Amino acid sequence: MKKWLLLLALFTPTIARANTITPQFTQGSMQSTTTTTQTIVEDIQHEVYGGDYSSWSGTNITPSAEVNGTSTTFSVTDTSQPFQLEITERTAGIIETIDIDRTITTNATTTSLSVFSQ
Numbered sequence: 001m002k003k004w005l006l007l008l009a010l011f012t013p014t015i016a017r018a019n020t021i022t023p024q025f026t027q028g029s030m031q032s033t034t035t036t037t038q039t040i041v042e043d044i045q046h047e048v049y050g051g052d053y054s055s056w057s058g059t060n061i062t063p064s065a066e067v068n069g070t071s072t073t074f075s076v077t078d079t080s081q082p083f084q085l086e087i088t089e090r091t092a093g094i095i096e097t098i099d100i101d102r103t104i105t106t107n108a109t110t111t112s113l114s115v116f117s118q
């Protein structure tokens with residue numbers, strides 16, 4: 001009798017069944033929006049080096065000795081005429097320092113639309 005019950009249990013149809021699901025919509029759409037933010041922080045430090053530089057120029061000027069001498073004096077040659085004297089001197093080393101601190105922020109928004117139908 002136990003054998004018959006076992007066989008009967010094996011060949012009995014099950015009550016739970018899987019049903020297929022059919023979508024109930026025929027068309028639709030979907031919209032997606034993505035927003036991104038990018039921040040870049042920069043700190044730029046730049047030094048420019050140069051060598052010794054000396055320049056003398058002038059009109060209607062007479063030096064008392066060698067032009068680049070430390071004790072040289074300059075006098076106007078003809079006092080009735082205009083005169084000009086330009087002396088430029090620079091020692092070797094750092095001649096310029098550049099410091100840049102900046103923050104760059106970029107915002108981007110992307111919107112996409114998908115339309116579908118059966």
